[in-house]
Amino acid sequence: MATRGINKVILIGNLGVDPETRFTPSGVAVANVSLATSDSWRDKQTGQQQERTEWHRVVFFNRLAEIVGEYLRKGSKVYVEGRLQTRKWQDQNGQDRYTTEIVANEMQMLDSRGGGDQGGFGGGQGAGFQQGGQPQGGGFQQGGQQQDPYAQGRTAPSPMAPSNQPGGGQAPGQPNQAPAGGFDNSFDDDIPF
Amino acid sequence: MATRGINKVILIGNLGVDPETRFTPSGVAVANVSLATSDSWRDKQTGQQQERTEWHRVVFFNRLAEIVGEYLRKGSKVYVEGRLQTRKWQDQNGQDRYTTEIVANEMQMLDSRGGGDQGGFGGGQGAGFQQGGQPQGGGFQQGGQQQDPYAQGRTAPSPMAPSNQPGGGQAPGQPNQAPAGGFDNSFDDDIPF
Amino acid sequence: MATRGINKVILIGNLGVDPETRFTPSGVAVANVSLATSDSWRDKQTGQQQERTEWHRVVFFNRLAEIVGEYLRKGSKVYVEGRLQTRKWQDQNGQDRYTTEIVANEMQMLDSRGGGDQGGFGGGQGAGFQQGGQPQGGGFQQGGQQQDPYAQGRTAPSPMAPSNQPGGGQAPGQPNQAPAGGFDNSFDDDIPF
């Protein structure tokens, strides 16, 4: 009921890839999104126009995750409100790694027609959705240490849906959209997202 | 002048340790702070009271950094507004690592007497400070890849801010963020902050 | 379930007077608060230090209202998050008037000991509270036109708890904390709050 301190993030940006939606074993929908925000400014020294893009890893749960999976696409412009959360996980060498995500509790689509590079969007201009309770996701994401380095942005299971199978990849039969097994992911050992 | 997208963070929390303030070779003040925000809620299943603390790495530049270094202490309660920024750096194995920070552009002290466990605070209740321009810090923090795993929260130079201490850390006179050879930091190889 | 557009206000300030808490006929707790935020800056022309205080009318409902009534006092420092809402009402000449309020959905006490000029505060430093659902207050505040010019900050019934008594003043027997009947309020006919 109570909250001590404020932890609030507000983003407006575009999806870098299609959302990855999956379900936890307990049936909770989870969607991961990579969101770009860009700053541009003129360098005072050189007078050059500068631009930097910041990529944000955003996680949605429950109904919000389903809406994200259904309506958002690569390129979609969205408003996201949420809170910062840093997860700890271990890479394949057993070393601790940290990934900071925005756990969304509100989302608004800012495109007229879904914005992405794919059609079939049913929403209008600026449809918005909220998520009630705090600590979403059935608590499984509050977890401390996770053994799974795989994450959004790769064709690999997400850390949000950890699976400790040795050979890497997704155990068959799991309600996960990620492609299964047998692929070499050694190239991205250190990539947190 | 222009900004595409919104990237905004609002935090109210307490400092976990005293701020680390230093100056870049070009004379820009930089302060690092570790800020805790806590959520508490009652678990619906067990009825148990739950609490989770989230730690945020916050970076201040210029005048804001000086104020932080002067007035904030471990335990201080502050309001911080800023933007999210993920830095890439390499650990000693040459592997890419990422650290997400809040680059502050506004700060307000929310203690009556500095709040920390140390006295000597000159501020009153709720003194506030803002920072004008965007991309602060002379641009050096916009950098892409950094070689330096050292960070705030350790008695070691931060990647943001090399310090010239003799006994380990940064070699004197080295105007860069690279780790100075010869000191043992193996204990924190994987700690991004 | 859906929201179109974003309407968000974030305030940190001090109460100008004790909160006014009352209950609607249907039993919903309502608290009104007058919150001050101040800007200070140096005038570029004259070099003079300038200060301006902005007063905000904040409304709390349900549990949040009860907490406000119990723990906040004149002088208390609080964080408030909510949405803007403009109410229309009619003055005694039947002319339309408008009052803009912040309908709070989150509140955090930022004092160590309640901060106000009155004791008996049970909270600690930074106790926080949220309110779940949107459109709070049982919907009665969504109302269009209200006949009641009385408002917070006066010893008079609030527009939030409208009562259409002809002679002005509070009808006896209503579950309202405001002082009842027989007082002259003609002097503030045009004051919206």
Add this chain to the structure above:
Amino acid sequence: MATRGINKVILIGNLGVDPETRFTPSGVAVANVSLATSDSWRDKQTGQQQERTEWHRVVFFNRLAEIVGEYLRKGSKVYVEGRLQTRKWQDQNGQDRYTTEIVANEMQMLDSRGGGDQGGFGGGQGAGFQQGGQPQGGGFQQGGQQQDPYAQGRTAPSPMAPSNQPGGGQAPGQPNQAPAGGFDNSFDDDIPF
């Protein structure tokens, strides 16, 4: 330089009418905009779908005002960040009136093609603009009491106070907010904006 307290508003909505841009006698550009945000929810009692639109009066100064005047149109979808400010003015009976506005310091266009019902928009998807200093507008809007009831929503009827009167409105060519002599404005005596 300092700010005591936080006074922040974040809106995403659509313009109800074309912006009204003008210049103060000292040459400061000022743009007024009426922005709609809508909430929709399902009534718990009746199960009926409910919707409410909130209208916000937003003021832009300087460069931001010029951009608004040039690129925004009725229907445009925008992100606005600013602070709340309540102005006091007197109606023709000498009675004090109050109008609450959002003084914008950041604006982002969220349409692909300006969104409004008029073409000619040069911006892309999500062009953003900020305004540096605080107290914008040359200080004239910080004023305490203003004698001038004229505001946005005249020359062009505001959605808040629509009046399609032919003879009313602002005298043409008058590039300021001062009351135009000898014109009948009795019809909107009580309209604060």
Add this chain to the structure above:
DNA sequence: TTTT
């Protein structure tokens, strides 16, 4: 009407 607050706060510094």
Add this chain to the structure above:
DNA sequence: TTTT
């Protein structure tokens, strides 16, 4: 590592 903070705070309650």
